[in-house]
Amino acid sequence: EVQLVESGGALVQPGESLRLSCAASGFTFSSFEMNWVRQAPGKGLEWLSSISDSASTRYYADSVKGRFSISRDNAESSLYLQMNSLRAEDTAVYYCARGGWHADWGQGTLVTVSS
Amino acid sequence: DVVLTQSPLSLPVTLGQPASISCRSSQSLVSSDGNTYLHWFQQRPGQSPRRLICKVFNRDSGVPDRFSGSGSGTDFTLKISRVEAEDVGVYYCMQGTHWPPYTFGQGTKLEIK
Numbered sequence: 001e002v003q004l005v006e007s008g009g010a011l012v013q014p015g016e017s018l019r020l021s022c023a024a025s026g027f028t029f030s031s032f033e034m035n036w037v038r039q040a041p042g043k044g045l046e047w048l049s050s051i052s053d054s055a056s057t058r059y060y061a062d063s064v065k066g067r068f069s070i071s072r073d074n075a076e077s078s079l080y081l082q083m084n085s086l087r088a089e090d091t092a093v094y095y096c097a098r099g100g101w102h103a104d105w106g107q108g109t110l111v112t113v114s115s
Numbered sequence: 116d117v118v119l120t121q122s123p124l125s126l127p128v129t130l131g132q133p134a135s136i137s138c139r140s141s142q143s144l145v146s147s148d149g150n151t152y153l154h155w156f157q158q159r160p161g162q163s164p165r166r167l168i169c170k171v172f173n174r175d176s177g178v179p180d181r182f183s184g185s186g187s188g189t190d191f192t193l194k195i196s197r198v199e200a201e202d203v204g205v206y207y208c209m210q211g212t213h214w215p216p217y218t219f220g221q222g223t224k225l226e227i228k
Contacts (some may be wrong), residue, residue, distance in 0.1 A: 035217070037164075044205075044207065044219055044220075044221050044222045045156075045164065045207055045209075045219040045222070046219070047215075047216050047217040047218065047219070050214075050215065050217070059214075059215035059216070060215075061215075061216050062216075095163060095164070100152075100211050100214075100217075101152070101154060101166070101169050101170075101211060102154065102156070102164075102166060102209065102211075102217070103166055103169070103175070104166075105163045105164050105165070105166075106163065107163050108163055
């Protein structure tokens with residue numbers, strides 16, 4: 001059974017940094033592109049970033065380009081999102097999703113940016 | 116970027132009745148490989164999104180056969196043949212043909228009338 005478990009969400013102040021993690025199991029992690037998607041309170045889904053299976057290619061939404069960085073550790077079956085210069089509008093539940101077709105999602109981790 | 120426009124945004128339905136959600140794309144979602152990467156997701160209240168259908172009409176494992184997807188090019192539809200109480204939630208279409216970025220529709224909130 002595929003499992004994706006996000007962690008690392010917290011309440012932070014504007015301008016601070018945070019690192020999210022996604023622990024994967026139940027599939028060959030190193031064979032899949034992985035994605036981060038977020039959902040602001042009461043809003044829809046917004047794709048943020050993708051990383052290829054080998055980490056050779058990374059893509060970002062314009063809204064986070066230059067502030068967020070995606071990475072992965074295939075040996076540990078883990079996906080990461082380093083978030084810098086956080087803003088109030090980054091407040092959201094952050095999900096990791098498996099594959100380009102977003103077949104499986106984690107339960108999400110809440111990031112709140114507020115002073 | 117590809118814009119996906121869903122309608123309606125709110126969908127009150129009587130139990131046992133059919134429901135239909137439209138997803139229109141700002142450009143054709145037919146890929147150069149011949150596939151159409153248009154997927155449908157369900158998000159029940161308080162839960163994570165769950166994929167229901169991939170590539171227009173392929174139901175995911177465990178998805179009831181009352182859910183069906185259809186369409187081509189720029190116009191796509193998710194149909195529920197007989198709505199049940201567990202179908203309450205928000206439904207999203209998503210395209211993966213012209214990425215980055217992957218884009219989602221605004222979501223359609225299905226409620227029981």
